[in-house]
Amino acid sequence: MYMAKMNLGTDHEVKERIRGYFADTTRDYLAWYGTRRHHHMHYGFDRDLPRGGSPTGNMTRYLARLAGLLPADPGRPAPRVLDAGCGMGGSSILLAREAGALCVGINLVESHARIARDFALRDAAKWGTPLETAPGATAVPAGLDRSAARFLANDYMAPAFKPESFDVIWALESFCYAPDKEAWIRAMAPLLKPGGRLLIADGFSGRPAANPAEQRSFRHFMKGWAVPHFCSFEQTVEWARHAGLETTHAENITPDVLPHAWKIFRLGPFLVPWRRLLHALGFIGEENLQNAYAIYHQYPTMKRGLWRYGAFTMKRGLWRYGAFCFRKPG
Numbered sequence: 001m002y003m004a005k006m007n008l009g010t011d012h013e014v015k016e017r018i019r020g021y022f023a024d025t026t027r028d029y030l031a032w033y034g035t036r037r038h039h040h041m042h043y044g045f046d047r048d049l050p051r052g053g054s055p056t057g058n059m060t061r062y063l064a065r066l067a068g069l070l071p072a073d074p075g076r077p078a079p080r081v082l083d084a085g086c087g088m089g090g091s092s093i094l095l096a097r098e099a100g101a102l103c104v105g106i107n108l109v110e111s112h113a114r115i116a117r118d119f120a121l122r123d124a125a126k127w128g129t130p131l132e133t134a135p136g137a138t139a140v141p142a143g144l145d146r147s148a149a150r151f152l153a154n155d156y157m158a159p160a161f162k163p164e165s166f167d168v169i170w171a172l173e174s175f176c177y178a179p180d181k182e183a184w185i186r187a188m189a190p191l192l193k194p195g196g197r198l199l200i201a202d203g204f205s206g207r208p209a210a211n212p213a214e215q216r217s218f219r220h221f222m223k224g225w226a227v228p229h230f231c232s233f234e235q236t237v238e239w240a241r242h243a244g245l246e247t248t249h250a251e252n253i254t255p256d257v258l259p260h261a262w263k264i265f266r267l268g269p270f271l272v273p274w275r276r277l278l279h280a281l282g283f284i285g286e287e288n289l290q291n292a293y294a295i296y297h298q299y300p301t302m303k304r305g306l307w308r309y310g311a312f313t314m315k316r317g318l319w320r321y322g323a324f325c326f327r328k329p330g
């Protein structure tokens with residue numbers, strides 16, 4: 001029986017593979033996936049999608065409601081959000097603009113953090129995203145050199161933050177890249193303020209492959225997106241519990257993601273032979289070829305239940321270091 005775990009090597013090798021994958025494919029995300037326009041690198045969500053609306057923006061807003069960030073409450077202090085594995089900044093930029101959040105996005109891939117910073121400054125210039133300004137300091141005009149969404153290169157397995165720094169930790173299609181998912185949850189939990197929430201939306205393991213063809217298809221999908229392995233819903237809930245987090249929402253949103261997966265899949269039958277030709281002629285590297293296979297195989301494997309898409313929120317209790325921490329009113 002095929003297990004969802006694929007042993008791609010040590011943690012270091014997994015991260016090198018992820019770096020290599022994004023080094024070769026970031027240009028494709030920007031050009032073909034529309035990331036230059038919407039800044040997202042994740043699936044869309046079709047439930048209640050307004051006519052002509054952005055499926056990726058719809059996903060972010062749905063998750064922001066689960067995490068309690070939307071609807072925005074102008075009367076509350078700006079929520080502090082860690083966007084762990086922030087891609088090119090889509091979530092942080094949207095949450096800064098629409099939820100009034102102060103976001104820090106961290107990324108293993110330095111170029112993603114750089115591109116995200118650039119997008120955030122342009123967005124601040126366009127929309128006037130509120131600035132993070134210390135009380136009494138002279139405000140910097142929006143977009144000049146700061147945004148409420150900031151980005152830095154930092155491995156999320158070794159986060160560079162003090163305990164209890166964040167109201168929300170946000171992991172949208174980044175958790176799947178953690179070489180050790182239990183260790184990742186253990187690293188994140190202490191960074192939450194008491195009462196803070198961890199949001200995870202990602203692929204999770206489904207049923208085992210029934211035959212070698214399904215097994216091959218699933219391998220192509222995982223390898224092509226440099227995902228080391230998936231874990232199950234149940235493992236995630238259990239690891240969160242061990243880290244002192246209570247799961248407050250666990251939802252299989254596969255049916256809402258499938259329509260967008262289908263739209264991505266439609267490129268596959270053209271992309272695969274085209275990329276095979278370019279690869280044979282030496283114009284593109286292995287990662288670009290494998291990426292085309294993933295684009296093709298992600299949809300049938302999801303549709304057949306070999307993996308599923310889950311959305312979770314997990315809450316840190318109000319207990320802290322053995323003492324009771326009272327929630328501030330309001």
Ligand SMILES: C[S@@+](CC[C@H](N)C(=O)[O-])C[C@H]1O[C@@H](n2cnc3c(N)ncnc32)[C@H](O)[C@@H]1O
Pocket residue numbers: 015018022039040041042084085086087088089090091106107108109112154155156157171172173174177178
């Ligand atoms: C599929 S993208 C999703 C990005 C973003 N969350 C979004 O939804 O647009 C996955 C991101 O996770 C980042 N990532 C993977 N492993 C990481 C790690 N160990 N530390 C920080 N970021 C990581 C990748 O570099 C990439 O930018």
